[in-house]
Amino acid sequence: MAKKIMVVDDDPQIVSYLVTLLGDNGFETCSASDGDAAMEVLERERPDCLTLDLEMPHEWGPRFYRKFSQKEEFKNLPVVVISGLSGHDMAIRKAVAAIHKPFEPEAVLTAVRKACGE
Secondary structure (H helix, E strand, C coil): CCCEEEEECCCHHHHHHHHHHHHHCCCEEEEECCHHHHHHHHHHHCCCEEEECCCCCCCCHHHHHHHHHCCHHHCCCCEEEEECCCCHHHHCCCCCEEEECCCCHHHHHHHHHHHCCC
């Protein structure tokens, strides 16, 4: 059964690119454009892994992460940070990977596969 990856980013081009990249490589996907919408999608879709942008309107990635990781059912959900911010690798200590924008597609796939135990 395909692993489901949730893409959280406020840039629609990046969401579209990542959804296509992951879908073309055998993953199911769902997405959200900010932290507010992401919580609803997360609870509905129950993904196996999350790619998370840090800098978004309404709710920053680290704040969204803190919110969902306090919930028992999501506290061990693997997160791959994808951000253009410097110091992004320190923003979420439990992230399984931190990838800098612009990113190499293979780096994202490798991190997601590792996060999903593949």
